[in-house]
Amino acid sequence: MAKKSLSNLSADELYELAREREQQEAEEAKEAVRAQLEALRDQRRETVARHRKELAAIDAEIRSLGGRTTRGRRRRAAGGSVTDHVLEIVSGSKKISTKQIKAELETRGVVANNLAQTLAYLKRQGKVTSPARSIYSPA
Numbered sequence: 001m002a003k004k005s006l007s008n009l010s011a012d013e014l015y016e017l018a019r020e021r022e023q024q025e026a027e028e029a030k031e032a033v034r035a036q037l038e039a040l041r042d043q044r045r046e047t048v049a050r051h052r053k054e055l056a057a058i059d060a061e062i063r064s065l066g067g068r069t070t071r072g073r074r075r076r077a078a079g080g081s082v083t084d085h086v087l088e089i090v091s092g093s094k095k096i097s098t099k100q101i102k103a104e105l106e107t108r109g110v111v112a113n114n115l116a117q118t119l120a121y122l123k124r125q126g127k128v129t130s131p132a133r134s135i136y137s138p139a
Contacts, residue, residue: 082112086119090128091138098134 105112122128
């Protein structure tokens with residue numbers, strides 16, 4: 001088909017030509033956004049890498065002065081999770097109260113501010129039962 005001038009095109013042909021041009025412009029805009037996103041992601045990666053290096057240098061200086069750094073610190077108690085300790089305590093007795101469980105955890109050096117939630121979790125898991133209020137026994 002030979003090219004026609006714009007004045008010789010029908011309304012349908014003009015409409016189709018305009019639609020094709022819109023699609024081309026939309027694709028170009030999407031490609032521009034993709035390129036911009038990729039550039040920003042690269043910039044973010046570089047910034048994070050630089051930030052980590054700076055933090056590592058500061059942490060090294062703190063350690064060289066005998067201080068502690070908060071990086072990489074674990075919140076869990078040594079020797080397992082609170083849930084494991086509670087399960088071990090409950091399974092070691094026939095019936096035990098929450099006060100006794102808390103006292104035993106304190107003697108082990110485990111802080112359990114969320115003891116009620118831990119016991120509720122173990123109860124839902126079917127590992128402990130509660131024959132009375134604040135009394136637990138192994139399932």
